[in-house]
Amino acid sequence: MVPHSHAGRSLIEFLVTLLIGLAPITCGLLVLVLQVDRKQEETIEVTAREAVYAIDRVIKSLHDTSQHAIKLLDKPCDAILSDLRMEMVKQPNVRSMSLSKDNRIYCSTLYGSTDITLDSGSYVEGRLRVYSSVIATPGSDILLYRLQEGPSAVITAANLRVLQAELLGFQNSVVLSLQFGGQYVWATGSGEYYKVPNHAENPLRLTSDQYGYTVHAGYPEGESWQVIRQAMRSALPSLLLVGIMTSTAGYWGMFRRTKNRSTPAQP
Numbered sequence: 001m002v003p004h005s006h007a008g009r010s011l012i013e014f015l016v017t018l019l020i021g022l023a024p025i026t027c028g029l030l031v032l033v034l035q036v037d038r039k040q041e042e043t044i045e046v047t048a049r050e051a052v053y054a055i056d057r058v059i060k061s062l063h064d065t066s067q068h069a070i071k072l073l074d075k076p077c078d079a080i081l082s083d084l085r086m087e088m089v090k091q092p093n094v095r096s097m098s099l100s101k102d103n104r105i106y107c108s109t110l111y112g113s114t115d116i117t118l119d120s121g122s123y124v125e126g127r128l129r130v131y132s133s134v135i136a137t138p139g140s141d142i143l144l145y146r147l148q149e150g151p152s153a154v155i156t157a158a159n160l161r162v163l164q165a166e167l168l169g170f171q172n173s174v175v176l177s178l179q180f181g182g183q184y185v186w187a188t189g190s191g192e193y194y195k196v197p198n199h200a201e202n203p204l205r206l207t208s209d210q211y212g213y214t215v216h217a218g219y220p221e222g223e224s225w226q227v228i229r230q231a232m233r234s235a236l237p238s239l240l241l242v243g244i245m246t247s248t249a250g251y252w253g254m255f256r257r258t259k260n261r262s263t264p265a266q267p
Contacts, residue, residue: 077106143157
């Protein structure tokens with residue numbers, strides 16, 4: 001019976017030593033996963049806030065240009081067309097400008113004096129709208145900024161590539177998209193929600209306080225696991241070394257010293 005008892009004790013000593021060694025490795029990996037997840041969330045939040053700042057700046061340039069053109073409202077188009085075009089060329093973000101009254105465009109930097117029924121559509125907070133490509137801008141959707149003054153309005157248009165250039169400036173893996181009502185704009189395209197590139201991991205929504213559009217931010221599916229694996233490959237050798245040292249120290253403290261004390265002294 002003694003050999004069996006000795007074998008059972010050795011097995012217990014091995015399992016206990018193994019658990020002691022695995023404890024710091026498991027805890028280290030858990031902390032690593034939590035740190036990566038927290039870092040991902042922080043990166044998404046910072047990126048989304050920076051995107052709001054960058055897009056707000058672009059829209060403000062449209063607002064300022066529209067504000068300067070307010071004085072031209074309700075005047076004959078032929079008399080103010082050159083001034084309207086001058087306001088347009090002052091701001092590189094602006095593609096075209098129009099003046100409207102009672103939902104009819106009567107003056108445009110593209111057409112001059114005209115009479116076009118304005119598609120009232122739905123504007124975000126009455127000011128912003130993504131508009132599908134038209135005759136004047138074939139194959140290129142535009143962002144409209146409407147500055148209302150009673151029944152009249154200045155409508156300033158910018159190519160969506162201006163917004164997309166801002167989104168392309170973020171050098172990380174975060175997927176960004178801008179929501180204007182039911183239309184979305186991302187770094188390489190625009191359209192409805194189902195067309196937006198995948199950003200299912202750690203998704204975040206942030207709405208502009210100034211202009212009411214929404215920034216959607218998130219990582220593509222599988223991005224977090226890829227980052228965790230890379231971090232594990234870097235940290236695992238150190239964690240294994242700590243585990244081996246911990247198990248060795250635990251074994252010596254719990255079993256070897258006990259054995260030495262229980263061994264009778266030789267006469």
